[in-house]
Structures are given as structure tokens and as C-alpha cells.
Amino acid sequence: MGLPKGWKRLRLTARNAALRTLLLTDGGQPVQAALDAVLATTGAGRDDESLSARDRHLCAELVYGCLRAEIRLDYVLGQVLPRPGDLPRPLRHVLALGVYGLLLQEKVPDHAVLHEAVEQARALYGQGLARLTNAALRAVQRLGDAPRGEDFYAQGAADALAGLAVFCAAPEWLARLWAQAYGEADAARLLRRSCARPWSGLRVNARHVRAAALLAALRALPGATAVGAWGAALGPGKLPEAVLERPLAAWQAEGALSFQAAGSQVALAALGAADLAGPVWDMCAGYGGKSAALLEQGAAVGLCTDNSSARLRSLPGLCRRLGLDAPPVCLADAARPPLARWRGDMLLDVPCSGLGVLARRPDIRRRGPERLTTLTALQERLLRSAATLLEPGRRLVYITCTLNPAENDQAVARLLGACPGLRLEQTWQTPHDHPWLEGMFGAVLRRG
Numbered sequence: 001m002g003l004p005k006g007w008k009r010l011r012l013t014a015r016n017a018a019l020r021t022l023l024l025t026d027g028g029q030p031v032q033a034a035l036d037a038v039l040a041t042t043g044a045g046r047d048d049e050s051l052s053a054r055d056r057h058l059c060a061e062l063v064y065g066c067l068r069a070e071i072r073l074d075y076v077l078g079q080v081l082p083r084p085g086d087l088p089r090p091l092r093h094v095l096a097l098g099v100y101g102l103l104l105q106e107k108v109p110d111h112a113v114l115h116e117a118v119e120q121a122r123a124l125y126g127q128g129l130a131r132l133t134n135a136a137l138r139a140v141q142r143l144g145d146a147p148r149g150e151d152f153y154a155q156g157a158a159d160a161l162a163g164l165a166v167f168c169a170a171p172e173w174l175a176r177l178w179a180q181a182y183g184e185a186d187a188a189r190l191l192r193r194s195c196a197r198p199w200s201g202l203r204v205n206a207r208h209v210r211a212a213a214l215l216a217a218l219r220a221l222p223g224a225t226a227v228g229a230w231g232a233a234l235g236p237g238k239l240p241e242a243v244l245e246r247p248l249a250a251w252q253a254e255g256a257l258s259f260q261a262a263g264s265q266v267a268l269a270a271l272g273a274a275d276l277a278g279p280v281w282d283m284c285a286g287y288g289g290k291s292a293a294l295l296e297q298g299a300a301v302g303l304c305t306d307n308s309s310a311r312l313r314s315l316p317g318l319c320r321r322l323g324l325d326a327p328p329v330c331l332a333d334a335a336r337p338p339l340a341r342w343r344g345d346m347l348l349d350v351p352c353s354g355l356g357v358l359a360r361r362p363d364i365r366r367r368g369p370e371r372l373t374t375l376t377a378l379q380e381r382l383l384r385s386a387a388t389l390l391e392p393g394r395r396l397v398y399i400t401c402t403l404n405p406a407e408n409d410q411a412v413a414r415l416l417g418a419c420p421g422l423r424l425e426q427t428w429q430t431p432h433d434h435p436w437l438e439g440m441f442g443a444v445l446r447r448g
């Protein structure tokens, strides 16, 4: 999306960088890619045009926070403005950033939030809309604590679930899908979890000489939780700068440490993926996060394929950093694989709706339910093609990061119905009442 003409009048601040990032996400760019693109132009070394490390962090918090709360912020704006949807999109982001600052951002004084929002509106659109911004945000201030509580969002909602969906900034269709699939109590738990700030997941490279010491040090951090065999998770804001007197970035650069979502690590451990019989074929290897974890933990990954060359391209470099022998990589559509047989086990970490990772990927909630049917059909094709290649005695591990039965247990059931030679050995999913672990699903199938 093009930027309004007045954009150049804005100073480089965390909030202005956040505004620019949010605009990029409107054009369909994934949130982290948009943030990386904006921060790449605001790095240190550009004298008057640089953001401090603290401001870069604040910018990320604002972007992720606003996207995570978008539906809720829009609702609040709808209570103080007659037709916020008619305003230009950049101004709506200015207002949303302002409401986020007033209601959900700790430690930032209201007057600073108001001042910067009004400055943004003035620079982009002039005095008239700056006045409107000031009036709208002051009206939000006058609502007091009400918008911080759930009851505020029940006004005008069809029922309690619809009100909770707005409070948790989830689309109503998703709340209904979860209520129908898992019951209202679980749907409520999942909605609350989906809008909380995510935990950071760290994975220690089991092959690194200091792996044991590093793992022990990470797990000994205040509030740290062990995940899987080689991981630790830390709550929001708890990531330290350094461990064992070295910056985390240095451990990462020398291949001792990777960032990997705790849910992925727990899923791999629960499904026994490190014990898969080689050569393992990772059919949707992407950037190689799961393959790298398996290689570190001793699995013989023999082939990585994906239909995205941009993703696959980073896999050899990732292996190099971690000191692993990179498996062969090949650009391939897993629904029409380039091989007729595969003698080892297979990993199918499919493209999915991502409804289990909304806290970490908040832009996913902007996508509508219509894509669920397309994704389910794609997963069915991928499962069938993998099952066709599976040799007797070999296992196929199926993984999603979603909370949607059609993509999870029902997808597995459909495959079992269509392929009588397959046996279901295990299914696993993140417990719905887990307060922070992402929603993952996995199944292990074996050809008899």
C-alpha cells in the first residue's frame, strides 16, 4: 500500500516505524517480513536515521501487539467514532496504535501516546484529522478502565462467545469453529491463549561441545521451563541478553542455539521424531527448522524438499551454522513427488491454517475461513502422496500448527479410510488448557 504524501515529515521513531510496518502488512506482507524490511532501513550507522536497539524492540512490540489486538482496538474505536471504517487506512493504524498505547501498553504515559498519534495524523493528513485523532483518543481515555474488562465487549454482541471473541480480538467465525469442535469452555481457553504474548522457545544444539552446560544454564533462568529434550521456554519479556556470560546472539552465531517455537519442539519430542528411521524425507522442509532439530538429535535426514525455493535456499546455510552435514535439498511439489519410492520414514509438516499459533503469527487472524477448504484439500493430496511412497514397516509423521479438526484428526481419519494398509500408531495435540504452548497436532502412521 502506498504511503500518504506527508510520510516524509515524520521523524524516525519506534511508533512511526511501527506505523510503516502495519501499512506493509496491509499489502499482504507477512508481519515478520514487513518488520524486517522496515527495520533494515532504520539500522544503526545511519546517524540521524537510526533507531536504538530499545526502539527497535518497542517497534516490534507495537506491531505485534496491534495486530494481536486489532479486532478489539477496532471495536473500541467504533465506540468513540461514528464510522471508523470510512477513515483512510493509515489513519486507522494511527488510531489503533493510540488505543493500543492507552489500553494495553505498560509504562508509556498517556500524554506521550496522544502526542505522537496527533503528530502522525497531522503529518499525514493535516490539522483536521489531527483534531479528530485527538478527540477520539481523549474519548477513549474517558472510558476509563471499562475497555480493559471483558464486559465492555459484550455490549451488542450476539452472545457471550461473540463478546469474548472481540475481547480476545479473534474473528467470530473462529470462536464458533472452536466452540463447535471442542466445546465452549475449551473455545474460551483457546481464545484467551491466542491473544496473549507468546513465549520464546530456544533449542540447544545437542552436538555442540557446550550443549549440556548451555541447556542447564537456560533452564536455570528465572521462570524458564524445559521443553522437549533440548529446549527451554521463557515467558514474554524474560529473554536474557546473555547466558554463561556470552550474548545469546553469539551462541546462536556459533551454532549452539536456535530459536524454535516451544510447540514445535514439544510436538517433535512427543511424536518421537528424533527416533525416526533414516533416511528421513522431510517433504515440506521450508527453512529447515524441524530437519535441523532432527539432525542435531541424531536422526538421519536424507532429503529435504519444499515447493518454495526461497525457503529451501536457506537450509544449507542453516546446517552450516549448526555444524551439521546438510542433506540434499530439492525443489518439489510433495503432491507430485519426484520419486516413486522412499525406503526411510517420512515427515510431513504441512502448510496449514496456523490457528494454533495466532499469538506468534497475529496476522493470520486477518485471513478468512474460506481458505480452510483449500488447505484441507491440499493436505489430503499431500497425505495421500506420502502414504503412496511409504514402504512396509515405515512411518509417516504428520504435523500441523493448527486447531481445526478438518486439518488434524479428520484429515488423518480420511487418509486411513482411503489407505487400508496404513495403521495409526499415535496422535498428539497440545492440551487445550495449557496456558501458553502453541496449538500443534501430530500423528504417526505406519504402513503394515
Ligand SMILES: C[S@@+](CC[C@H](N)C(=O)[O-])C[C@H]1O[C@@H](n2cnc3c(N)ncnc32)[C@H](O)[C@@H]1O
Pocket (backbone or CB within 6 Å): 283, 284, 285, 286, 287, 288, 289, 290, 291, 305, 306, 307, 308, 311, 332, 333, 334, 335, 349, 350, 351, 352
Ligand atoms: C509448516 S511449513 C514447514 C515448516 C518447516 N518444516 C520448518 O520446521 O521450518 C509448510 C511448508 O510447506 C511448503 N509447501 C506448501 N505447499 C507445498 C507442496 N505442495 N509441496 C511441498 N511443500 C509445500 C511451504 O512452502 C512451507 O515451507
